[in-house]
Amino acid sequence: MHSIFLLVTLFVLPGFPRDLIQAGAAVPDLTVSYSIGVTSKKGGDMGLAETYNGGVETLFAGNKDARLRLVSLMRVQSIFLSTGDDQVRKFTIVKESGKDKYVTHLTEKEWKQYNKKYDGVACKLTEDTAHILRHLCKKAIITLKDGKVITAWYTEAIQSPVFSSLEPAFSGVPGLVLKYEYTSRKKTISYTATAISRNPIAPDVFTIPAAGAATRSADPLKDSQ
Numbered sequence: 001m002h003s004i005f006l007l008v009t010l011f012v013l014p015g016f017p018r019d020l021i022q023a024g025a026a027v028p029d030l031t032v033s034y035s036i037g038v039t040s041k042k043g044g045d046m047g048l049a050e051t052y053n054g055g056v057e058t059l060f061a062g063n064k065d066a067r068l069r070l071v072s073l074m075r076v077q078s079i080f081l082s083t084g085d086d087q088v089r090k091f092t093i094v095k096e097s098g099k100d101k102y103v104t105h106l107t108e109k110e111w112k113q114y115n116k117k118y119d120g121v122a123c124k125l126t127e128d129t130a131h132i133l134r135h136l137c138k139k140a141i142i143t144l145k146d147g148k149v150i151t152a153w154y155t156e157a158i159q160s161p162v163f164s165s166l167e168p169a170f171s172g173v174p175g176l177v178l179k180y181e182y183t184s185r186k187k188t189i190s191y192t193a194t195a196i197s198r199n200p201i202a203p204d205v206f207t208i209p210a211a212g213a214a215t216r217s218a219d220p221l222k223d224s225q
Contacts, residue, residue, distance in 0.1 A: 029063075030059070030060075031199065032178075033057070033193065033194055034059075035054070035191070036056065036072070037054075037191075039190075040187050040188075052075075052189075055073070057071075058071075059163070060205050061162050062201055062206065065082050066081040066166055068167075077095050080094065089108045092105050092208050094209060117144060117146065118144065118171070120145055121143065121145070121169060121172065122142070123141075123173060126141065130153050130179075132178040133193055133195070135155040135158070135178060137179070139151065139152070140152045140153075140173050149183075150182045151180060151181055154170075154173045154178065163177075178193040179192045
């Protein structure tokens with residue numbers, strides 16, 4: 001949730017057993033997509049938020065690498081997670097739209113600083129359930145230090161080790177989040193999974209584009225929400 005722009009879409013297939021992941025087995029590729037919805041409460045002004053309404057964010061998760069790509073009327077942006085042979089993880093933010101295109105590389109420490117608002121979040125797991133894409137999901141209530149509350153529905157049937165790395169707000173959730181929502185400035189922003197796929201992901205999906213984008217020094221606080 002590095003802004004109002006995190007989404008995903010998926011094909012419905014069985015989840016991957018947790019015990020195999022815990023045993024260190026290779027995790028099959030996972031592609032998930034969430035549709036973004038924005039609604040305004042009485043007295044709220046949709047403003048720029050309206051341009052994100054109907055947007056889509058897609059999560060591509062491999063065994064060690066991952067990508068979270070947002071496509072909306074307002075912005076096209078990707079966040080990459082790359083893991084080298086030395087197990088060192090690097091994060092890259094690529095803004096592909098507008099005049100201010102850029103590529104920003106961050107170390108794991110800088111990425112943590114970029115997402116510092118999620119440090120110390122309280123995650124309450126409840127017994128409430130719902131079915132999303134035929135998966136049984138449980139409800140989690142996540143409270144940030146600034147008081148913002150995120151309501152998430154997750155399935156334990158699907159595990160993705162890189163998911164919480166790209167979405168640190170969900171680090172305390174024991175499964176893949178298939179729906180979540182929060183309220184900001186009298187607007188409710190929701191992300192709902194629409195499809196899940198275990199098909200192999202083409203390697204070039206994890207290739208960081210550079211054409212037409214300026215590379216700038218990492219500023220972990222700039223543009224963070």
